[in-house]
Amino acid sequence: MIQVEGLSKRYARTLAVDNISFSVAKGEIVGFLGPNGAGKTTTMRVLTCFLPPTSGKVSIGGFDVLEQPMEVKKRIGYLPESPPLYPDMEVGEYLTFVGKLKGLASADVPKRVDEVAERCAVADVKGKLIGKLSKGYRQRVGLAQAILHNPDVLILDEPTSGLDPKQIIETRELISSLAGDHTIILSTHILSEIEHSCNKVIIISKGKLVATDSVANLTNRLRGTEIVAVEIEGPQDVNEIRQKLEQVPGVSRVVLKDSRDSRNSFEIESLQGESPRAELARAIVNSGWNLNELRPMGASLEDVFLQLTASEKKQAA
Amino acid sequence: MKNILIICQKELKSYFSSPIAYLLMAIFAVIFGFFFYSAVAFFVMRGMEMQMSGRGGPMNVNEFVISPLLGNASVVGLFLIPMISMRLFAEEKRSGTMELLMTSPVRDIEIILGKWLGALLMYLCVIGISALNIVLLYAYGKPDWKPILAGYLGLILQGGCLLAIGTFISTTTRNQIIAGGATFAVCLMLWVLDWVSSFEQAGWAKVVSYCSVLTHFEPFSKGIIDSKDVIFYLSMIFLGLFLTSRSMESLRWRS
Numbered sequence: 001m002i003q004v005e006g007l008s009k010r011y012a013r014t015l016a017v018d019n020i021s022f023s024v025a026k027g028e029i030v031g032f033l034g035p036n037g038a039g040k041t042t043t044m045r046v047l048t049c050f051l052p053p054t055s056g057k058v059s060i061g062g063f064d065v066l067e068q069p070m071e072v073k074k075r076i077g078y079l080p081e082s083p084p085l086y087p088d089m090e091v092g093e094y095l096t097f098v099g100k101l102k103g104l105a106s107a108d109v110p111k112r113v114d115e116v117a118e119r120c121a122v123a124d125v126k127g128k129l130i131g132k133l134s135k136g137y138r139q140r141v142g143l144a145q146a147i148l149h150n151p152d153v154l155i156l157d158e159p160t161s162g163l164d165p166k167q168i169i170e171t172r173e174l175i176s177s178l179a180g181d182h183t184i185i186l187s188t189h190i191l192s193e194i195e196h197s198c199n200k201v202i203i204i205s206k207g208k209l210v211a212t213d214s215v216a217n218l219t220n221r222l223r224g225t226e227i228v229a230v231e232i233e234g235p236q237d238v239n240e241i242r243q244k245l246e247q248v249p250g251v252s253r254v255v256l257k258d259s260r261d262s263r264n265s266f267e268i269e270s271l272q273g274e275s276p277r278a279e280l281a282r283a284i285v286n287s288g289w290n291l292n293e294l295r296p297m298g299a300s301l302e303d304v305f306l307q308l309t310a311s312e313k314k315q316a317a
Numbered sequence: 318m319k320n321i322l323i324i325c326q327k328e329l330k331s332y333f334s335s336p337i338a339y340l341l342m343a344i345f346a347v348i349f350g351f352f353f354y355s356a357v358a359f360f361v362m363r364g365m366e367m368q369m370s371g372r373g374g375p376m377n378v379n380e381f382v383i384s385p386l387l388g389n390a391s392v393v394g395l396f397l398i399p400m401i402s403m404r405l406f407a408e409e410k411r412s413g414t415m416e417l418l419m420t421s422p423v424r425d426i427e428i429i430l431g432k433w434l435g436a437l438l439m440y441l442c443v444i445g446i447s448a449l450n451i452v453l454l455y456a457y458g459k460p461d462w463k464p465i466l467a468g469y470l471g472l473i474l475q476g477g478c479l480l481a482i483g484t485f486i487s488t489t490t491r492n493q494i495i496a497g498g499a500t501f502a503v504c505l506m507l508w509v510l511d512w513v514s515s516f517e518q519a520g521w522a523k524v525v526s527y528c529s530v531l532t533h534f535e536p537f538s539k540g541i542i543d544s545k546d547v548i549f550y551l552s553m554i555f556l557g558l559f560l561t562s563r564s565m566e567s568l569r570w571r572s
Contacts, residue, residue, distance in 0.1 A: 012571075048420040052569060073422040084417035088334050100323045101421045145417070 001026045001153060001183045002047065007056035009042050016042040018207040019056070024200070026152075029179050031194030031201045031215075032187035039207040040187040041081060044155050047185070048078045061152055074103060077151035077182075081158050083142025087131030091122055091141055094130055095148060102149035112148060120144040120174065136167040143171070147178065154178065156186040160193060172197050226270040227297045228277055233263050234289030241289070242266075248283050250276030263292065320427040321434065324418075328405070328435025337404075338439060341397050345443045352389045353450040356382045378460045379540070383451065387468035387538040390447050391531075394440065394476055395504050401439050402483025403497035405432045406565075410491040419569070429561050433477075433484050440476040444469075464540025471537020474550035475530055479504050481557025488564040507531075 002024040009017040017039040024030050034040050045051040046058055049069040057064065063071040086094060092113060099109040117123040120140045125133060130141060139162065146154055159175065160168045176197050178184060188194060194201055194215065201218055203210040211218060232241055238259055245254045250271050258265040270276050277294065284291045332338040360382050367376070409415040418428055448469075454460050483500040490496050511529035513522045526532060530553075533546040 045416075048416075050416055050420050050569070070422050070424070073420055076420065078416070078420045080413060080416045082413045084412070084414040086331065086412070086414060088331060093330075097323070097327050098417070098421075101320070101418075101423060103422050 001028075001061060002185070003057070003059045004043075004047075005057045007043065007046060007058055008054050009039075009046060009051065010054040016207055017046070017204075020204065020207075020209045021056075022202055022209065022212050024183055024185065026183055027180055028200055029175070029184045029186070029198045031198035032185055032204070033189070033191065033194055033201055034187075034204040034210075035189060038204045040204065041157055043204070044078075044157050044185070044187060047153075048076055048155055049073055050078075074149075075152045077146035077149065077154045079142045079146040079154075079156045079159055081161070083138050083145070085130045085138055085141060085145075087129065089130055090127055091117070091130060091133070092126040094141065095144060098145045099148050104149055112150075116144045116148050120147075121170065135162050136164065139163055139167070139171070143174065147182075150181075152183060154182045154184045154186075156184065158188055159186055160188070160190070168193075226275055226277075228268045228270070228280065229257075229265065229293065229295045229297055230268060230280065230284070230291065231263060231265045231293040232284055232289050233292055234284075234287070236262055238264055244283060244287055245280065248276055248279045250274035250279065265293075267297070320423045321431040324423070324428055324431025325435040325438070328432050329438050332401075332435070332439045337400065338442065341400060341439075341443050342446055345393060345397060346446045348393050349386075349390060349447050349450065352386055352393075353447075356386050357454075378454060378458050379464050382454065383460055383465055383468065384538045384540075386447070386451070387465075387472065388534070390444060391472055391475055391534050391538070392508070394444060394472065395479065395508055395530075396501070397443060398440065398476060398479045398483055398504060399497045399500035401436050401443075402480050402487055402500055403493045404487070405436060405484050406487040406561075407490055407493045407496040410488075411493075415568075425562055425565050429484065429558055429565065433481060433558060433561075436480045436484065437473075437477055440480060441473065444472050444476065461540075467540045467542050468538050470542065471534050471546075474537075474547065474554075475534050478530060478550045478553040478557065479507070481554045481561070482507075483557075485557050485560040485564060488561055488568065504530075 002022075004023065005021050007017055007020045008015065020039075020043065032040050032043070042051065046053050046065065047060065049065050049072050052066060059065065060072045061075045063075070065072050089097070095113040095117065096109055099113055100106065104112060114123070117126055120143050122137060122140050122144055125137055130138065133141065139159070143156070143159060146156065156175070160171050163171060172193065175184065175186065179197075186193075186198070198215060200212070200214050202212050234241060238256060241264060242254050242256065245251060245266065245268060251268055252271045253269040255267045255269075256264065257267055268276075268280065277296065281291060281294055360376065360378070363381070364376055406415070409418065419425075451460075451465060479500075482503055483496075486500045486503065487493075487496040490499075507528065507530045509529070509531075511526040511532045514526035527549075530550075533549045536543050536546055
């Protein structure tokens with residue numbers, strides 16, 4: 001659906017996006033991840049035909065952004081970082097205007113506006129001036145504007161920024177519900193967002209592509225060894241427990257984290273490629289101790305991200 | 318074409334959903350009303366003087382009242398036009414809605430024409446108030462309607478020309494006050510340029526004074542539609558809108 005090959009974008013002096021290539025298949029939700037100023041917004045603006053690329057080829061649904069911008073624009077819905085709203089318009093009036101602007105047939109506009117307003121939970125403020133709405137409502141009106149003409153591709157620039165936790169969850173659910181018929185690219189610097197709603201991550205840093213992969217692969221990639229946190233209620237002698245744990249096959253290292261009233265917390269690191277959770281549990285229970293907690297600590301996307309962007313910095317230096 | 322109308326309608330609506338439209342119409346109504354009152358009062362006084370001294374025939378309402386009034390309307394319009402055109406693009410740039418327009422399946426030229434047309438209609442609403450005053454004259458006399466129509470055509474052309482320039486200036490900044498101020502300065506310059514011809518006869522002075530919008534309006538106010546003036550205004554409108562489209566394109570490449 002989206003093909004980007006060797007995209008670069010240069011502003012007067014700075015190279016904002018440097019030779020990025022990726023592709024997104026139909027129906028995928030892709031998270032576009034990077035620290036502030038990494039070039040996320042610039043890339044999105046190129047995808048939406050707002051900015052022309054300095055070099056490289058970008059096509060959406062088979063149409064090139066430079067050669068057939070009108071065809072591309074018909075197929076995308078775009079929510080910029082600050083929603084493009086007219087404060088002196090009413091919500092319904094605004095959505096009607098956008099619907100006409102996006103080329104919906106005039107007869108379909110009122111019905112479609114009602115549908116979308118319902119879906120984005122802004123139906124109750126349809127008669128209110130946009131200028132009087134709270135940030136959360138404005139964001140949702142912005143989202144409604146983006147999906148109004150039922151575009152094939154949705155490009156959302158930080159769709160949850162500035163929302164309260166409840167609204168973030170609602171927006172996330174809304175975005176997930178749009179998946180399937182729409183191809184979605186959403187940018188964010190909040191990692192949990194991507195873990196929740198995306199099947200694929202594109203990480204960029206300082207204009208360069210750092211990684212493109214599925215969320216699961218990306219976390220696995222860094223997780224050669226497994227770390228398990230356990231809490232054991234047993235004898236006062238910590239060393240006795242430690243020795244017992246170290247004898248379990250597949251364990252490489254045992255670290256005591258905390259010890260309080262005969263409750264001892266350990267972090268146990270496995271050997272490469274081993275998963276000794278079952279053996280650990282058996283060993284502890286067989287020794288007659290209580291196993292209060294046993295929890296795998298997978299490397300989170302946060303760790304992956306920091307590791308990837310940090311190594312990028314080292315290379316640059 | 319449909320897109321032009323959609324944008325034009327949106328622009329016109331936004332003038333009337335803010336106080337701008339009412340403010341401009343009120344300002345114009347008061348100022349033009351005063352001009353109208355003094356022109357008519359002067360005309361009546363002169364008429365009585367002539368009757369008492371027994372000299373001269375009936376005076377021409379078109380020549381003594383309507384023609385100078387339309388001239389005044391054009392000057393008042395000149396002051397109000399920056400207030401109409403300044404927000405056109407500057408506001409969209411500031412609020413980020415430019416991104417919506419530029420990523421919608423609408424051509425740049427459709428956006429420009431829609432906005433310019435919306436501003437022109439707003440200007441017509443303002444200028445239209447003067448028609449109420451002029452209609453009053455028909456209750457007491459028989460002014461010739463053809464020169465009046467020519468005068469209004471002149472007003473429309475002059476307004477279109479200055480609005481096109483204002484539209485261009487509005488694309489160059491995101492600050493409405495700067496856009497308004499610069500447009501006002503340019504309008505004022507274009508108005509007074511013909512003063513050059515009063516002290517200088519050289520070729521360059523003729524060119525400079527030719528660029529003045531005022532010299533081209535005078536014939537219209539007298540009821541003369543001269544193709545050279547019509548062409549001047551139309552080419553100025555074209556120039557202004559052409560510069561706007563260049564400026565919008567450079568916006569894409571620069572920002």
